[in-house]
Amino acid sequence: MAAAGALQALLRFLSQDARVPLAAAIEKSKHLQQAGLVSPLDISKSSLESLKSIFPDEKVAKQVLSAAKRVVKRHPADSPSSSAKKRKASLMGDESTTSPAALEASLALPEGATDEEDITNTVLLTNRAPLLLAFAVALLKYTMPDQPLSSRLSLAQAAVSVNSRSKAVSLGLEHGKSAEEEGWGQGQPTVKIMGREIRVLKRWGYEWVERPIGSAKHVKLEHVEDTPIIPQAEVAQESVPPALWALDLEALKKGKGSLKAGMQSGANSDLPIYTAQSARAYLLKSFNSAPATDPTPSVSPKKKPNSSTKVAEKERNLGSLLCALELLFESWATVLDAQELDKRAWSWYVRVRPDVEHGVAGWGGKGNVKLGDILALRRKG
Incomplete structure (x- = not known):
């Protein structure tokens, strides 16, 4: 199930941090995984040219690369912040904790x-x-x-x-x-x-x-x-x-x-x-x-x-x-x-x-x- 969790995290990064429409994120996630780019850290270390082979639109490729670098800079270990954890816990019924x-x-x-x-x-x-x-x-x-x-x-x-x-x-x-x-x-x-x-x-x-x-x-x-x-x-x-x-x-x-x-x-x-x-x-x-x-209720009211x-x-x-x-x-x-x-x-x-x-x-x-x-x-x- 680790692969499934990594896929979910990758989709979340693409759709939220990189602002790629969800349908496109779903389509491109498989290509990214095949290229060994399974996390923001992996993507941040790749080149623009390699990303352009997956995202032909250069603007989108730059957008994804920049987002990966921002995420890695904010969270070096690729782990979500405590506030993000709280948001997810609230959203998913504390499923994450x-x-x-x-x-x-x-x-x-x-x-x-x-x-x-x-x-x-x-x-x-x-x-x-x-x-x-x-x-x-x-x-x-x-x-x-x-x-x-x-x-x-x-x-x-x-x-x-x-x-x-x-x-x-x-x-x-x-x-x-x-x-x-x-x-x-x-x-x-x-x-x-x-x-x-x-x-x-x-x-x-x-x-x-x-x-x-x-x-x-x-x-x-x-x-x-x-x-x-x-x-x-x-x-x-x-x-x-x-x-x-x-x-x-x-x-x-x-x-x-x-x-x-x-x-x-x-x-x-x-x-x-x-x-x-x-x-x-x-x-x-x-x-x-x-x-x-009951048509004949008790005279004394119930407590x-x-x-x-x-x-x-x-x-x-x-x-x-x-x-x-x-x-x-x-x-x-x-x-x-x-x-x-x-x-x-x-x-x-x-x-x-x-x-x-x-x-x-x-x-x-x-x-x-x-x-x-x-x-x-x-x-x-």
Whole structure:
């Protein structure tokens, strides 16, 4: 995986420090590696003439050479500054300073009721977005089993955000073209989650566990261009796909990043992603217990639960919801392939999502979700 990490660092140097458009950086990275120019230090020691054999445009060749010399001068050991490390840690969920196993462990989701009768009798009060997020997180365990929890959380949050923006546009709450429609992220591979196309960033070299080889059921990355984003000769076997982050294209658009066709990136244009931590935090806080419907309430009012009790209750509710969803997807995963399971997941979500008012009045509205309704969608027999 060292070669994959070196490739990622080289691409980062070209697109950020040397300000080469990402598509061109991807194309030229293989030629640089073949010439033994695998780091800013190597490039800084090369000649302009040798770089011109890779970058025919002399202006670009000079730009790359100058950038390499600047980087080496700032950081003689080719190591990122502490501020750069902090930016990357924030962007990638502290992936750069925490072991993959520790990061995945920190993202563990709670467990709730496992008894089917208890799950059936559980009713939650929530709104539609976190329920969709829970659906997507649980679904990805079956459609993209090679992905770690951190990736599943990131990808699921992206699907929710894309869906929310689409709904906001239909209600007249947002206007104009989306970042995707304007070309942001062009050239990045995509995956489909509950019918939504999501642009992704490959996490080269991220190994959290020893993954099974040859899984045939994972969702394959789709490319919008004929050439692959990363030279396949430089990565691990295709049967073990890299972990992914979902790109936040709207944030990229607002930040004037580097992934729009024809644009060049700035030196500090870290690509924004949907972080696993924010998705997890959203899930943890979003599932209250539905109010009791007892027609003969007790005369003495119940004591209001304290904050720690409410937090624990929400965690149990989330665990029960995820258990119900796993039982649903597990029942169908043996007879449906990943693409068909992804298609059906949306219709199942629509059938159990909370009822809210139509139009703008229902935006963000809450309603009841009966976990028994989710279990009723399981495959019979």
